[in-house]
Amino acid sequence: MTDVINPLDNKLKKTAYSTETIHTMTRPLLQEGRPLMEEAGKAAATTAALMLSMADIEVSHSQVVILAGSGGNGCNGLFAGARLASMGAKVIALATGHCLQPKAVEEFTGAGGNIVPLSREASIPRFPSPQTASQEQDKLQQAVKLTQSCDLIIDAMTGIGQHGSLHAIPEKLAEQIKGQIENQTTAMLSADPWHQHRPLVEAIDVPSGVGVDDGTVPGAYIPADVTVCFGALKPCCLLPPAAYACGNIVLVDFKFDISHAPVAVEAMDTHSCASLIRKAKFSDNKYTRGVVGLVTGSEQYPGAAVLSSCAAANSGAGMVRYIGPERPSNAVLSALPEAVLGEGKVQAWVLGSGVSTAIASKQTDQQRTIISRILAAHGDFTKSGMDENQKHDSCRPMVIDAGALDMLPLRQLPSHVVLTPHTGELASLLASMGETVTASDISSKPLYWARRACDLTGATILLKGGITIVISPRNNGDPKIFTTGFGPAWLATAGSGDVLAGIEGALLASQSEILASDPSQIGLVTASAAFLHGIAASLASHSQQRAWRLPLLMDTRSIEDFTHEAKQAWSYEYRVGRNSATPLGHPIHASELVNSLKDAQELLLALPYLHIERPSEQVHVDKQVQTEDTNNRPISDRSRTETEQQNLPLEASSQEHTQAFLGIDPLWF
Numbered sequence: 001m002t003d004v005i006n007p008l009d010n011k012l013k014k015t016a017y018s019t020e021t022i023h024t025m026t027r028p029l030l031q032e033g034r035p036l037m038e039e040a041g042k043a044a045a046t047t048a049a050l051m052l053s054m055a056d057i058e059v060s061h062s063q064v065v066i067l068a069g070s071g072g073n074g075c076n077g078l079f080a081g082a083r084l085a086s087m088g089a090k091v092i093a094l095a096t097g098h099c100l101q102p103k104a105v106e107e108f109t110g111a112g113g114n115i116v117p118l119s120r121e122a123s124i125p126r127f128p129s130p131q132t133a134s135q136e137q138d139k140l141q142q143a144v145k146l147t148q149s150c151d152l153i154i155d156a157m158t159g160i161g162q163h164g165s166l167h168a169i170p171e172k173l174a175e176q177i178k179g180q181i182e183n184q185t186t187a188m189l190s191a192d193p194w195h196q197h198r199p200l201v202e203a204i205d206v207p208s209g210v211g212v213d214d215g216t217v218p219g220a221y222i223p224a225d226v227t228v229c230f231g232a233l234k235p236c237c238l239l240p241p242a243a244y245a246c247g248n249i250v251l252v253d254f255k256f257d258i259s260h261a262p263v264a265v266e267a268m269d270t271h272s273c274a275s276l277i278r279k280a281k282f283s284d285n286k287y288t289r290g291v292v293g294l295v296t297g298s299e300q301y302p303g304a305a306v307l308s309s310c311a312a313a314n315s316g317a318g319m320v321r322y323i324g325p326e327r328p329s330n331a332v333l334s335a336l337p338e339a340v341l342g343e344g345k346v347q348a349w350v351l352g353s354g355v356s357t358a359i360a361s362k363q364t365d366q367q368r369t370i371i372s373r374i375l376a377a378h379g380d381f382t383k384s385g386m387d388e389n390q391k392h393d394s395c396r397p398m399v400i401d402a403g404a405l406d407m408l409p410l411r412q413l414p415s416h417v418v419l420t421p422h423t424g425e426l427a428s429l430l431a432s433m434g435e436t437v438t439a440s441d442i443s444s445k446p447l448y449w450a451r452r453a454c455d456l457t458g459a460t461i462l463l464k465g466g467i468t469i470v471i472s473p474r475n476n477g478d479p480k481i482f483t484t485g486f487g488p489a490w491l492a493t494a495g496s497g498d499v500l501a502g503i504e505g506a507l508l509a510s511q512s513e514i515l516a517s518d519p520s521q522i523g524l525v526t527a528s529a530a531f532l533h534g535i536a537a538s539l540a541s542h543s544q545q546r547a548w549r550l551p552l553l554m555d556t557r558s559i560e561d562f563t564h565e566a567k568q569a570w571s572y573e574y575r576v577g578r579n580s581a582t583p584l585g586h587p588i589h590a591s592e593l594v595n596s597l598k599d600a601q602e603l604l605l606a607l608p609y610l611h612i613e614r615p616s617e618q619v620h621v622d623k624q625v626q627t628e629d630t631n632n633r634p635i636s637d638r639s640r641t642e643t644e645q646q647n648l649p650l651e652a653s654s655q656e657h658t659q660a661f662l663g664i665d666p667l668w669f
């Protein structure tokens with residue numbers, strides 16, 4: 001069977017909508033009489049059963065604890081629990097709020113589920129509440145023990161109705177449960193998330209405690225292995241740090257009409273990125289393909305000059321011009337003999353990577369002098385009344401990184417000036433504009449602060465991290481927000497940001513015509529560079545680890561197809577890629593990223609020609625490969641015999657080889 005990509009399904013998987021928009025899209029379906037609560041319950045139960053099966057636990061022998069709040073989220077949890085109970089699971093619902101919806105209680109208890117109210121203020125007919133503070137405390141401790149010993153926790157305390165940070169019983173439970181779950185990003189980081197010595201966690205709609213619309217984690221919250229998200233993704237599913245708490249996402253397709261719905265956040269995927277890789281044309285010459293000028297590196301940090309220049313050359317620039325002192329210039333020439341030294345016409349600039357800030361540079365720094373001259377020559381950004389097109393004419397697209405970030409005219413920059421700070425650099429930049437903020441504040445509220453910088457400067461902001469946020473201003477309305485979390489955490493290595501700056505420069509140069517005619521494309525171009533950086537890291541490290549991956553789409557009318565697909569996508573054996581013992585791959589250094597950039601683009605350019613086969617039968621063959629030794633301990637892939645290795649389906653054909661090498665499962669493509 002060949003995978004056919006439906007553009008609207010694809011859009012649904014990578015766009016998130018505000019709580020308000022979700023309510024607007026839900027309303028007409030409720031008016032039609034769609035039993036959404038029941039559909040949500042069915043989807044959550046199917047996912048729960050699947051998670052248990054991934055962990056080799058029979059549903060009929062499983063113990064499931066539902067943390068049920070008093071709103072719609074708790075109601076979903078109880079409907080899911082009713083289904084699991086009718087499949088033979090032992091299910092207990094811990095009521096965390098004042099009440100439970102009577103219809104859901106009836107369904108749940110009718111199927112054999114039991115309910116334990118935890119709050120003194122709870123009023124749930126037939127189920128007595130604790131009467132005193134000490135009874136409430138005892139009940140809470142028993143509840144925590146229960147969550148420690150069960151197989152699966154269904155977190156249905158709060159969903160899109162959560163206001164502020166968690167309080168009362170939900171807060172206390174979340175604090176205790178999160179304490180048991182050591183790593184927030186368990187599902188993404190571990191090779192095999194299903195066989196850990198702790199209960200699995202399924203979040204209903206969103207992990208309780210996260211900031212649904214802003215992606216923060218304002219207080220206690222429960223990180224999930226899987227989040228079953230209803231109708232459409234919420235911003236917390238894409239934005240850091242909340243997105244790290246979502247684990248794998250199952251998106252239940254209610255068939256919302258998203259065609260005109262305002263998108264709050266968009267995640268980058270391979271298809272969007274591929275569309276921004278400029279293909280060479282026969283009518284091209286080196287100039288039309290895009291010339292990048294770099295003022296990067298310094299006597300002190302010559303390596304940054306090499307990394308950024310080579311990254312630009314390997315990312316499709318027709319020519320690289322390098323400007324800098326003797327030591328970095330010589331280093332660039334020996335790594336990249338085709339680099340042209342000195343100033344000349346360019347389509348985009350990369351300024352500041354590996355250049356010291358004013359505070360750090362003890363004497364007049366040659367690079368800083370050149371950068372100020374280039375900035376000064378690029379028009380008076382602060383001149384009032386210039387529209388985006390006039391600003392574009394007076395200023396080339398440019399990447400402002402590291403040491404150049406403190407040299408900007410700070411306000412009214414054109415949107416095609418791209419600032420690429422990490423959290424520390426953004427804190428300094430904001431401080432220079434009068435904001436009181438630390439790097440740690442920015443890590444806690446990255447969207448808020450990236451937006452603040454965008455509002456204050458007018459520039460496009462790329463805030464680096466495991467999930468990188470790109471935010472670009474729009475003439476009318478809210479800024480456009482992209483996220484990209486394709487790369488493995490191995491990307492956090494010295495010089496990685498210099499490579500990113502070079503990629504950005506190449507994309508800005510090669511897409512300068514598009515940017516001139518449609519300045520609103522700047523966010524997409526910028527985010528594409530970050531995504532390409534992530535793909536290069538995957539290739540270099542042989543890693544399939546992602547800070548974020550596309551959700552699996554569930555159509556509740558074809559649950560069997562979904563189950564089959566999810567089993568493949570989540571199976572450890574399936575995800576073990578070529579040349580690596582686990583899907584985590586191995587560490588990399590920044591030069592290796594540069595070397596993988598060409599392969600990354602080849603793969604993206606080949607996308608339209610790849611017919612992606614779903615390896616439905618092959619996975620079964622793979623599963624027969626011995627995975628345990630005689631003492632039932634898992635054996636690593638490296639200890640398999642040559643012949644067994646050859647049986648791995650991902651090495652079967654060149655097409656699969658490419659996908660496996662890249663670490664992209666076809667099902668997630």
Ligand SMILES: NC(=O)C1=CN([C@@H]2O[C@H](COP(=O)(O)OP(=O)(O)OC[C@H]3O[C@@H](n4cnc5c(N)ncnc54)[C@H](OP(=O)(O)O)[C@@H]3O)[C@@H](O)[C@H]2O)[C@@H](O)CC1
Pocket residue numbers: 026030036037040069070071072073074076097098157158159160161162163164165166167168170171204205206230
């Ligand atoms: N609409 C639909 O048709 C559909 C809805 N669906 C589902 O319903 C969900 C939305 O349901 P909702 O609107 O009832 O709110 P919900 O998320 O359950 O939270 C409210 C409860 O949480 C509590 N609570 C709130 N803040 C809190 C805090 N800080 N700390 C502690 N507690 C806090 C609050 O308690 P209170 O403040 O009253 O003490 C109240 O009891 C949605 O996410 C999806 O799962 C889907 O099935 C699709 C169809």
Ligand SMILES: Nc1ncnc2c1ncn2[C@@H]1O[C@H](COP(=O)(O)OP(=O)(O)O)[C@@H](O)[C@H]1O
Pocket residue numbers: 422464465466467468487488489490491492493494495496497498499500533547
């Ligand atoms: N935990 C992480 N997972 C994946 N990528 C990360 C992580 N932390 C940082 N990165 C990426 O690594 C790069 C680091 O850039 P930067 O801090 O500027 O490094 P340098 O200054 O050493 O070149 C950025 O692209 C960032 O998005």
Ligand SMILES: [K+]
Pocket residue numbers: 073155156157158159203204205206207208
């Ligand atoms: K929840």
